[in-house]
Every structure is written in C-alpha cells, then in structure tokens.
Amino acid sequence: MAAFGGTSLDEELAAVREWLPAEQIEALRPDYISVHLQRTRHNRIKAKLTPPEDYPETHLTLTLESPALPPPLLRKLTHQCEAVVAAAGEGPQVMPVLRHLHNFLCGNRFTTCWREVRRAAQLVTDHGGRVGLDEANGIVTMRVEQRGYGLTLRIEIPEAYPDVGAGFEVVRHTFPEAMMAAYSAQAEDAVRKCVGGQPWEDALRASNPIRGPGRKGGGSDGTPTVRVTNEHMRSLKHDVRFLKKVTDLRQVNARRENRNGTLVASAQDRRSARRTLSRLQKKEGAADEAYEKKMQELEAREEAIAAGLSADNHSDDAQPSLSAVVGLLVRKLVLEIPGEECQACGELAFPESPAAASLSDDTAPMRPCRVFCGHYLHWDCLNRWLTEPPFVRSCTHCNRRIYHPDWPSDYKLLERAWANQQAREREINDVSDFLGVDERFQA
Ligand SMILES: [Zn+2]
Ligand SMILES: [Zn+2]
Structure with a gap:
C-alpha cells in the first residue's frame, strides 16, 4: 500500500476501528470498507468505500445507501463526498468522507x-x-x-x-x-x-372527535342511536306528500270519536281510509327499496372505513406523524374549512370575519356545525336536513353520511316526530279556517 505524508491506509483503517462501534462496521479491508453511520435507527447511512490499488494517488470510489433518505438527497450527498475526496488530493480520504457523513446526520434533523x-x-x-x-x-x-x-x-x-x-x-x-x-x-x-x-x-x-352513528353510548341528549335495520327501512316512508296523507288516513282510521263524543269518521270512512292506506303503502314499496339500497351503501361505506382503520393498515413500526399535524391544522383547518360552502344553502359555512358573533355564540342559528365526516353546515341548515324527509343524506363533498350525534339517527323516530308535527300544523290550520282567521294574521 502506498503511503503519503506519513499516513498509510492501514492507519486510516485503524482510526475508523477506533471511532466507530464494532456493530456498525461491516467490512474494514484495504480494498473494501463498508460501515453504517447512524444517529437513530431511522437516521442512518451505509457507506461503501473502495480504495483502488494505487490509493491515495488515485481516489477512492464510494456508494451510499439509506432507507430514510430519498434518492435525490442521497445523490446530492454523494456529490458532496466526492468533493471531499477531491479536496483531499493525495492525502487521507476515508476518515474525511465518514466525518462528513457523520456531520450531515448530526446537523440535519430533517433527514x-x-x-x-x-x-x-x-x-x-x-x-x-x-x-x-x-x-x-x-x-x-x-x-x-x-x-x-x-x-x-x-x-x-x-x-x-x-x-x-x-x-x-x-x-x-x-x-x-x-x-x-x-x-x-x-x-x-x-x-x-x-x-x-x-x-x-x-x-x-x-381521532375524529365527533362520535359516529355506529358507536355505542347514544346521543348527547340521551337519545339512543340506533343502526338502520331492514325493519326500520320498511316502516320508513320518505316522500313528503305520502307522509302527510298516511298520517291523515291513520287519524281517520284510529279516531272514531273526538272528546265531545261526536263521531269524527264513519265506519265507511275508516274502511275506505284503510284501503287507501294499504294501496299507498304498496305503491311506496318500490321507492322504499331504492332508498333502502342507498342506505345500505352508506352503511357499507362507513363499515369499510371502520374496518380499514382497525385491520390492514396497522403496522408495528411507528409511522411519520408530521403529515398528520400539517394535514389537519394547515390543509384542513386553514386551507379547506374557511372556504367551505354549507351544502344545504350554498353559502359559505363560516362568516366573513373570524370575529363575527355567530362564531362565538353557541346558540346562533347560523353558526357553523361540524358533522361526522368533518365538513361544515350551518346549525339551522343541518337541523332542517336531519329532521325533515328524507332524514338521511350523503355529504356532497365526501359522499359519507351526514351525521351529528346531537340528532338521533333513529329514522323511525324522526319520521314519527315529523309526521306528528305536520299533523299538528294542519289541525291548527283547520281550526283557523273554521274560525275564519286569515293565515296572514297568525304570525
Ligand atoms: Zn347553510
Ligand atoms: Zn363530508
């Protein structure tokens, strides 16, 4: 082996052996050196150096490998090492290259x-x-x-x-x-x-803080959340006119007499109501099926997402978390949410200014409300969507089901509440018609 300025390759190899722990040295021969430089188990580089016969007059060649560093950065680092070798002239090259790599690993947290x-x-x-x-x-x-x-x-x-x-x-x-x-x-x-x-x-x-419809525990108002079953689906009618009519017919059928004992509906009327009811229910069957299919699709999608979370994608190794922080706080919170339209009314869900009263007042009807899928609707718009037919909708942004734990997910319950309210309103109208009260003056 050639020597220059009192430094032989053997001395360089001895210096490497002294500097690096034995487990980081894979090969340390005059014709081939392979070592691992590492700061943590993810932050590491494998350097392979090949000194030629007439080293150091002819420079050593090198290749770098790293599971963490992307190829462009590794290429850049290789060029830097080649420059270090070139600058060494006919002097020692092994330790200067390894020290350069070591300094790179220690001086750059972003590797x-x-x-x-x-x-x-x-x-x-x-x-x-x-x-x-x-x-x-x-x-x-x-x-x-x-x-x-x-x-x-x-x-x-x-x-x-x-x-x-x-x-x-x-x-x-x-x-x-x-x-x-x-x-x-x-x-x-x-x-x-x-x-x-x-x-x-x-x-x-x-990590979604909004509780999903499938999870146990019930809504925050104590209403049990119920998953949609076929039985629910069959009893659920979603057409507005149909609901009104069915409610009317049921009342005719059920109430023979009012409180004063006056006959409200004759036996013939009630029979006729029952017949119409059964005819309407058959007719509605087809619409029900389409609706049921849509619901099943929505449920299946939620289940697939939940299954994906718990099974396949889980690794024993820690996964990078910087993207989670940036994805939520920068992309979602700042770059998406303030520009998002309320899909019920088409207006921006967030007010013009972050200082607007509707943002800090949690009783303001137009305050933005975050639903299960992470999108926003005005509270008032959401309330309308979740308490009026068809009760169930999918998000126009992400196609997942619009859901919020403050509203019950039991559609049977929602349907009944809505139909009762409709019936009450019509009773009031009937009374005002009878008394000759003009609707304009009711306010
Ligand atoms: Zn709205
Ligand atoms: Zn959505």
Missing part, C-alpha cells in the same frame, strides 16, 4: 422526514404562506391563512423521529378558542396514533 417537510413547505408556499426551516434544531415554522382565518404553527422534529412523534405549538391563530382547542387535541391524538403504527390519514380519521 428522517425530508419528503414530509418538503411536501408541507410546498403546500404552504403554494397558498401564499411563509415557511421557515431550521435544519440543525429540526424546527419548521409555518404561517398560513385564508379569508382572515389563519395560524402560525411551530413544529419540532425530535431526534428519534418517527419513533417519537412530531411536536407542535400553535403560536397564534384567529379561530374561536374552542375550535382551535378541538383541532389541536385531534392533531395530538393523531400523532400518538401514528407513533402507534397507523398511517397518518387513518390516524386522522380515527
């Missing part, structure tokens, strides 16, 4: 989330936001807003990422405090689920 950071930065800058990157300390700062709704987010990538989840702090924001708190809590929960092995999209769905 374990390079793609995630790049994607997040792209998302923010594409929407006119600002991004600050501190590679040495693993800090990403983002400022982004839409229609005056915005936040400044400080994310910290820990040394042992992704085994330890991304930390974050909402430095400032313009959302209602309770709303921001709910989304922050969901993001924290999603990060924990990522560390537990769930891919971030699943972790976000699984």
Whole structure:
C-alpha cells in the first residue's frame, strides 16, 4: 500500500476501528470498507468505500445507501463526498468522507422526514404562506391563512423521529378558542396514533372527535342511536306528500270519536281510509327499496372505513406523524374549512370575519356545525336536513353520511316526530279556517 505524508491506509483503517462501534462496521479491508453511520435507527447511512490499488494517488470510489433518505438527497450527498475526496488530493480520504457523513446526520434533523417537510413547505408556499426551516434544531415554522382565518404553527422534529412523534405549538391563530382547542387535541391524538403504527390519514380519521352513528353510548341528549335495520327501512316512508296523507288516513282510521263524543269518521270512512292506506303503502314499496339500497351503501361505506382503520393498515413500526399535524391544522383547518360552502344553502359555512358573533355564540342559528365526516353546515341548515324527509343524506363533498350525534339517527323516530308535527300544523290550520282567521294574521 502506498503511503503519503506519513499516513498509510492501514492507519486510516485503524482510526475508523477506533471511532466507530464494532456493530456498525461491516467490512474494514484495504480494498473494501463498508460501515453504517447512524444517529437513530431511522437516521442512518451505509457507506461503501473502495480504495483502488494505487490509493491515495488515485481516489477512492464510494456508494451510499439509506432507507430514510430519498434518492435525490442521497445523490446530492454523494456529490458532496466526492468533493471531499477531491479536496483531499493525495492525502487521507476515508476518515474525511465518514466525518462528513457523520456531520450531515448530526446537523440535519430533517433527514428522517425530508419528503414530509418538503411536501408541507410546498403546500404552504403554494397558498401564499411563509415557511421557515431550521435544519440543525429540526424546527419548521409555518404561517398560513385564508379569508382572515389563519395560524402560525411551530413544529419540532425530535431526534428519534418517527419513533417519537412530531411536536407542535400553535403560536397564534384567529379561530374561536374552542375550535382551535378541538383541532389541536385531534392533531395530538393523531400523532400518538401514528407513533402507534397507523398511517397518518387513518390516524386522522380515527381521532375524529365527533362520535359516529355506529358507536355505542347514544346521543348527547340521551337519545339512543340506533343502526338502520331492514325493519326500520320498511316502516320508513320518505316522500313528503305520502307522509302527510298516511298520517291523515291513520287519524281517520284510529279516531272514531273526538272528546265531545261526536263521531269524527264513519265506519265507511275508516274502511275506505284503510284501503287507501294499504294501496299507498304498496305503491311506496318500490321507492322504499331504492332508498333502502342507498342506505345500505352508506352503511357499507362507513363499515369499510371502520374496518380499514382497525385491520390492514396497522403496522408495528411507528409511522411519520408530521403529515398528520400539517394535514389537519394547515390543509384542513386553514386551507379547506374557511372556504367551505354549507351544502344545504350554498353559502359559505363560516362568516366573513373570524370575529363575527355567530362564531362565538353557541346558540346562533347560523353558526357553523361540524358533522361526522368533518365538513361544515350551518346549525339551522343541518337541523332542517336531519329532521325533515328524507332524514338521511350523503355529504356532497365526501359522499359519507351526514351525521351529528346531537340528532338521533333513529329514522323511525324522526319520521314519527315529523309526521306528528305536520299533523299538528294542519289541525291548527283547520281550526283557523273554521274560525275564519286569515293565515296572514297568525304570525
Ligand atoms: Zn347553510
Ligand atoms: Zn363530508
């Protein structure tokens, strides 16, 4: 082996042996060196160095491998190492290359989330936001807003990422405090689920704070939530005119006499009502079937999503969690929600200004209300949708069922409540007709 300036390759190999723990050395021969440089189990590079016969006059060649670093970054790092070798002239090259790689690993916290950071930065800058990157300390700062709704987010990538989840702090924001708190809590929960092995999209769905229709426990008003069964479906009539008529006919059939003992409906009337009722119910059968099919599709989709969350996609290894934080707090909360239309009325679900009264007043009829799928409707619009036929709708944004635990999901119950209300209103109208009260003066 050639020697130069008192340094032989043997001395370089001895220095490597002294510097690196034995388990990180795969091969250490004068013609081939293969070592693992690593800071954490995810943050590592395998370096293969091949010194030629006439080293160091002819420079060594090298290849780098890493499970964490994407190919473009690995290529860039390879070029840097080649420059280090070139700068060494005919001096020692092995240790300078390995030290360069070591410094790279120690000086860049983003090596374990390079793609995630790049994607997040792209998302923010594409929407006119600002991004600050501190590679040495693993800090990403983002400022982004839409229609005056915005936040400044400080994310910290820990040394042992992704085994330890991304930390974050909402430095400032313009959302209602309770709303921001709910989304922050969901993001924290999603990060924990990522560390537990769930891919971030699943972790976000699984951390949904809105209770789903299938889960136990009932609505917050104490109404038991009931899954749709075929029996419910058969008894459910969804056509408005049909519901009115059936309710009227049932009343004719049921009430022989009113309180004063006056005959309300004759036996003939009641018989005729029963016949019409049965005819109408048959006619409605076809519509029921189509409706039932739609409901089953919606139920099947919810079940598929729930099954996907619990089974296939779970890994024993911690999954990257930075994307969960950015996906929820930047993409969803800032870039999507403030621009979302209430699908019932077509107006923006959120008011013009984050300071608007309807946002802080939780009795305001036009306050935005988050449904199970994560989209927003005005409270009033949602109330109308969930208490009037057809009672069940799918979200026009994501095609999942529109559901909120504050309204019962028992359609039979909803149908009965609605039909009773309709009947009451007509009774009032009948009375006012009889008394000659003009509807315009009723108010
Ligand atoms: Zn609306
Ligand atoms: Zn939706």
